[in-house]
Amino acid sequence: MLAKRIIPCLDVTAGRVVKGVSFVELRDAGDPVEIAKRYDDQGADELTFLDITASSDDRGIIFRIIEQVASQVFIPLTVGGGVREVQDVRNLLNAGADKVSINTSAVVNPQLVADAAARYGSQCIVVAIDAKQTAPGQWEVFTHGGRKATGLDAIEWAKKMQTLGAGEILLTSMDQDGQKKGFDLGLTRAVTDALEIPVIASGGVGNLQHLADGVKLGGADAVLAASIFHFGEYTVQQAKEYMAAQGIEVRL
Amino acid sequence: MGQIAIIDYGMGNLRSVEQALRHVAPDRDIVVTDDPAVVMAAERVVFPGQGAMPDCMRELDARGLRAAVLEAAQSKPFLGICIGLQMLFEHSAEGDVPGLGVLSGEVVRFAHELRDAQGGKLKVPHMGWNSVKHAEHALWDGIPQDARFYYVHSYYVVPTDVALAQATSDYPQPFVCAVARDKLFAVQFHPEKSHAAGLKLLQNFVHWNPL
Numbered sequence: 001m002l003a004k005r006i007i008p009c010l011d012v013t014a015g016r017v018v019k020g021v022s023f024v025e026l027r028d029a030g031d032p033v034e035i036a037k038r039y040d041d042q043g044a045d046e047l048t049f050l051d052i053t054a055s056s057d058d059r060g061i062i063f064r065i066i067e068q069v070a071s072q073v074f075i076p077l078t079v080g081g082g083v084r085e086v087q088d089v090r091n092l093l094n095a096g097a098d099k100v101s102i103n104t105s106a107v108v109n110p111q112l113v114a115d116a117a118a119r120y121g122s123q124c125i126v127v128a129i130d131a132k133q134t135a136p137g138q139w140e141v142f143t144h145g146g147r148k149a150t151g152l153d154a155i156e157w158a159k160k161m162q163t164l165g166a167g168e169i170l171l172t173s174m175d176q177d178g179q180k181k182g183f184d185l186g187l188t189r190a191v192t193d194a195l196e197i198p199v200i201a202s203g204g205v206g207n208l209q210h211l212a213d214g215v216k217l218g219g220a221d222a223v224l225a226a227s228i229f230h231f232g233e234y235t236v237q238q239a240k241e242y243m244a245a246q247g248i249e250v251r252l
Numbered sequence: 253m254g255q256i257a258i259i260d261y262g263m264g265n266l267r268s269v270e271q272a273l274r275h276v277a278p279d280r281d282i283v284v285t286d287d288p289a290v291v292m293a294a295e296r297v298v299f300p301g302q303g304a305m306p307d308c309m310r311e312l313d314a315r316g317l318r319a320a321v322l323e324a325a326q327s328k329p330f331l332g333i334c335i336g337l338q339m340l341f342e343h344s345a346e347g348d349v350p351g352l353g354v355l356s357g358e359v360v361r362f363a364h365e366l367r368d369a370q371g372g373k374l375k376v377p378h379m380g381w382n383s384v385k386h387a388e389h390a391l392w393d394g395i396p397q398d399a400r401f402y403y404v405h406s407y408y409v410v411p412t413d414v415a416l417a418q419a420t421s422d423y424p425q426p427f428v429c430a431v432a433r434d435k436l437f438a439v440q441f442h443p444e445k446s447h448a449a450g451l452k453l454l455q456n457f458v459h460w461n462p463l
Contacts, residue, residue, distance in 0.1 A: 001368065001422050003381045003400060040447075045381055071271050076402060076445050093265040098445060120265070121303030123377060123404040167377060167404070196364070198375045221375055251381040251400045 003251040004215045005045035005222035006239055007078075007200060008229045010035060013052045015061045019227045029230035033068045039229065040073045042236035045251055047073070048101070048170070048224060051081030052145075063095040070096025078126055080170075089116045093124065101170055103128035104143040107150050107157075110164060117165025126200075127166040129154055131187055132174045139187050146174040158191050158199075166197060170224065173203040180206025180227075188218030200224050208234060208242040215248050254295025256458065258284045259321065259336075261312045269300050269333065272444035276455040288320035296457070297324040299438075301335025305359065305407070306347030308335050318352070325354045325436050331457045332438030337431065338409055340438055346407050355431060357411040368424050377406045378423050384441070386419035386430065391437050391456045399449040401429075401441035408440060435462045 010017045010032055017035050018026040029035065036047055047069070051062040059082060066079055079092045080101025089100045106113050106127050117125045130146050131139040131154035139154035158169050171191050173184035183201045192199040201220035205211060205228055214223040228234050240250040256273060260266055266284050273282050283290060291297060299321060301308050312318055324330050325340065332340055341351045344359035351359065366374035381400040386392045401421075408427040411417060418437070419430035429440040437457065443450035 001382065001424065002374070002378065002403075003383075005380050070268065071275070074268075074272055074275070074445060074447055074451055094267060096267050096271065098265070098268060121263075123302060123379075124265070168379065192373070196376055198377070198379050219373065222380070 001249050003045070003249045004220070004243065005200075006211065006236055006243075006250070007046045007048050007222055007224040008039045008044050008236060009048045009050065009202070009224050009226040011050050011052050011226065012062060012065060014058060015065065017230065018052070019230055032065045033072075035230070036069045036073050039236055040075060043240060043251065044075065044236045045222070046076040046078060048078040048080070050101070051079070053081070063091065066092065066095040066097055080126070080128055085112065086115050086119060089120060089125075093120060099124045099126050099168070101126040101128045103130065106161060107141065107143050107152065110160070113161060113166055114164040117167070122165045122167035125166050126168045126170050127161040128170040128172065129158060129161075130172045130174050133184065133187070137186065137190070139190070142174055146177070154187065155190055155194050159194055162195050162197050168198045168200065169195065170200045170202055176204025177202075179204050182206065182210040183214045183218055183220070183223075185213060185218040188214060188220050192219040192221070198222060208239050211239055212243050212246045212248060215243065216246065253280065255281045255283050255290070255293070256296050256298065257291050257294035258282065258298045258300065259291055259317060260284045260286045261308065261315050261317055262286070263301060263303050263308050263311050263335070265302065266300055268442075268444045269298060272451060272454055273298065273458070276451050277458045280458060286315050286317065288317055291317065291320040291324055294324070294328070296329035296331075298331045298333065299325070299336035299339075300333040301339060303335065304346060305335055305338055305344045305351070306349045308339060309349055309351065312339070322352060322354065325352070326434070328435055329457065329460050329462060330436045332436070333444070334405060334440060334442060337438035337440050338407060340436070341409055341411070344407065354436070355411060355416060355433065356413065357409060359407050359409050361407050362423065366424060374424060377404050379404045382421040382423065382441075384419050384421050384429060387417070389418050389432055389437070390460050390462070391432070391453055392418070393456050395449050395452050401443065401446040401449060403441045405440060
C-alpha cells in the first residue's frame with residue numbers, strides 16, 4: 001500500500017539552509033546540496049525547498065541549488081518561495097523541481113494556480129496555506145510569512161484551491177510553527193477530511209511522536225519537518241522506524 | 253551505439269527523466285527531442301508524459317509525432333512513463349479521448365471516496381511511494397519484490413489482455429502499473445524519481461536487448 005511520506009524542509013537564503021523561530025533568530029544549518037544528499041541517503045521521501053530570500057537580487061541562487069540537487073538526488077523535489085507568475089513555475093521546473101509551491105500569490109491571484117495547473121498539470125502544483133486559529137474549529141489564511149491576515153477561511157480556501165487545480169496542499173499552522181509542540185491536529189484533520197487531494201502537515205514538529213500523530217490523529221498524507229532533522233536530533237530513518245513501529249506504512 | 257531519444261511534445265518537464273538517464277548511462281548519447289526524424293533514427297526511445305491525457309494527445313499530434321511514436325513502440329526498445337503508458341491504450345476516461353491504440357484496453361479513474369483496510373481516506377491523485385509486485389522481465393532484474401516506486405496519477409490502465417501486465421500496486425485494489433509487449437515496456441510510476449529502484453529500472457532499460 002501507499003506509504004505516508006516524510007518530507008524534510010530546507011529553508012534557503014543566501015545559499016544556506018537556515019531555521020528560525022517565527023522567522024527571527026535565523027540559525028545556519030548548512031549547505032543545501034550537502035543536506036539534501038544526506039536526507040536522500042537517510043531515506044527521505046521528498047524534499048521541499050523554500051526560498052526565503054528577501055532580496056530579488058539573490059533569487060538566482062535557488063536555481064543553481066536545485067540544478068545541483070536534481071542531478072544527484074532522484075526523489076521528488078518541491079520548491080517554493082516568491083512564485084508570482086506562470087513563468088516562475090516554468091523556470092523552477094526547468095531547473096529540476098518536480099513540484100512548485102505557491103503561497104501568497106495564490107491569494108493575491110488565484111488564477112495563477114489554475115493557469116499553472118492547466119499548463120504543467122496538477123501533479124506539480126502545490127498550494128501552501130499558512131493558517132492561524134481564530135475560534136474553536138476555525139482557522140484563517142495568512143500570507144507574507146504569516147504577517148498578513150486575509151479574512152479567508154482555511155478550509156474553504158483549501159477546497160477552492162483543489163477546485164482550481166492544486167494537486168496537493170502544504171498546510172502550516174502559524175500557531176504551532178517553531179514551537180516544537182506538535183502539529184495543529186484539529187486544523188490538519190479538518191482540512192484533510194474536506195479534501196480529496198493529499199495534505200502535507202507542517203509546523204510544530206519537536207519529536208517523532210508528533211510526526212506519528214500528524215498521520216494517525218491528523219489524517220495527513222505526508223508530514224513535513226525541518227529543525228528536528230537539521231540539527232541532528234533525529235535522522236529520517238529513525239523517524240520512519242518510529243512510525244512503522246506504530247503501524248504506519250512507510251518506505252523503509 | 254545509437255541515440256536514446258526522450259520524446260518531448262511540450263507537456264511538462266522532462267528534465268528529471270533526462271537527468272536520471274544520464275546518471276545511469278553517462279557514456280550514452282541521450283537527446284530530448286520533438287523531431288520525428290530523430291525519434292525514427294534512435295536506437296531506443298523513452299516516452300514520458302505529465303498533465304492531462306487530452307492535452308498530451310493534442311500536443312503530440314500538433315508536433316507531428318504520432319507516426320514516429322507508433323513506429324518506435326512497435327520496432328525498438330521503448331519505455332513509456334506515466335501518461336506515456338496511458339497514451340498507448342485505446343481510450344481514456346480522462347476527457348473521454350482516444351489514445352494511440354498500440355495496446356488494447358482502457359484508462360480509468362480511481363473511484364471517489366476510497367478507503368484503506370483501516371477505514372482511512374485514500375486520496376486521489378494517488379501520490380507517493382507504493383510497493384510493486386512484479387513478474388519476471390529483464391527490466392525488473394535486481395529489483396526486489398515490493399520495492400517502492402514514486403507515483404502521482406489519478407487514472408490507471410486496464411489492459412484487455414491481462415498477460416500484458418508486468419506488475420501491480422494496491423490502492424486499495426490491485427491495479428496494473430507496468431505492461432510489456434515485445435520491445436515495449438511501460439510503467440505508471442516515475443522511475444526517474446524512485447531512488448535506487450527507479451534508477452535500476454532505467455539502467456535495465458538502457459541495457460535491454462529484446463529480440
